[in-house]
Amino acid sequence: MAADGPAPPAGTGPTPVKIREVTGDERLTTSFPLQSYAFGPSSAPPTDEELRPALPYHEGNRTMVVQDAGVTVAAASAIPMWQNLRGRVLDVAGVAWVVTHPLARRRGHSRDLLHHLLGEMRQQGHVASALYPFRSSFYARFGYLNLPKPRTVTFRPEDCAPLLKADLPGDITWRPFADGYDDYRLFQRRLLDRRHGFAMPPEHQSAAARDAGDRWLATARIDGEVVGMVTYRIDGQGGRLRADDLLTVDAFGRALLLRFFALHVDQVSEVVLTVAADEAPELWLSDLTARVETVISFPSAPPPMARLLSVEGLRGVEAGPGRVGVEVVDDPFMAGRYRLDGAGGRLVVEPGAKRVSAVLTAAGLSGLVYGVLDPVDVLARGLGTFADDAVAQLRSLFPRAVPCVFPPR
Structure with a gap:
């Protein structure tokens, strides 16, 4: 941690807390030292030259940091990836290396950083996001849900x-x-x-x-x-x-x-x-x-998680016959009303549905589209509510399917 030293109490530094992107050699003194502490064995703080060989493997990532009085107190990266979602290859953001300085934890830095990072990735056209969590319950607050583990x-x-x-x-x-x-x-x-x-x-x-x-x-x-x-x-x-x-x-x-x-x-x-x-x-x-x-433990052996970032981005995925109006609630990226229609074998999405028979959280809709939740599962887990006719329509639109998710290599 020598690159930044101990973090000051929030809000007491000469400059306000801010979120910004870092690139190139900046990673050596901002995100990389935090990653080394969080994910590596205890050792002397790595030098810039020891960290430098990793730079080429991060150059295509979007790395954001939280800085308090000029000190990096949190960092996270989005890896641009591709994923097959019901027969259509989509741009997705793989979130990785979410870290917080040990003296700046429990202050909401990671929460603010994730909201900011996901918003930027959605604006860049990423339809979904996937990650391996240190704890699933933390990321469930952001609309993620577990997927089957290899x-x-x-x-x-x-x-x-x-x-x-x-x-x-x-x-x-x-x-x-x-x-x-x-x-x-x-x-x-x-x-x-x-x-x-x-x-x-x-x-x-x-x-x-x-x-x-x-x-x-x-x-x-x-x-x-x-x-x-x-x-x-x-x-x-x-x-x-x-x-x-x-x-x-x-x-x-x-x-x-x-x-x-x-x-x-x-x-x-x-x-x-x-x-x-x-x-x-x-x-x-x-x-x-x-x-x-299938061993599940935190933080060493978690299952993958994913969430949708855009409903409109789902146009053209394979869908069964069905038609339903849905409202997505409590989500900064997808909140709104949509009409979903799969009559032609490919999903048609129309914003502004007048009649809504299903109210879903981001995790509820994500679970249906990824194929890991049945509408009854959504109800049982408190991820949505339906009118009587919506259950059959959603089940037909998004039949159960096992996503083949491997660790990225």
């Missing part, structure tokens, strides 16, 4: 041995992640077009994993076309193969990658793999012994 599957490589004899089309290539990085990004883009909830980070953020130099990349191809990819690390002889997200277009891609893991039977004791929330590992193989887990 599962972790742990199994022995020998349990995949039957796939070594299976007559599968295609083959596997293996190389350092850095060598296959461009192909990996292209494959992510393919999945972005076809998987509800799938999010793709910007180039400047993904480059951090590429440049770390600590991962391998296995690629499954059939007739030259990529059908699956996975990045991974190995602890060491007899240790674990720790795979990241299992990215596949079909069962062949998954089977080819599992067969690749089987080839490590004499090298590692276990494979630990991250899969989407809708995967069913018990159906992969007859005798697969596996531990499938």
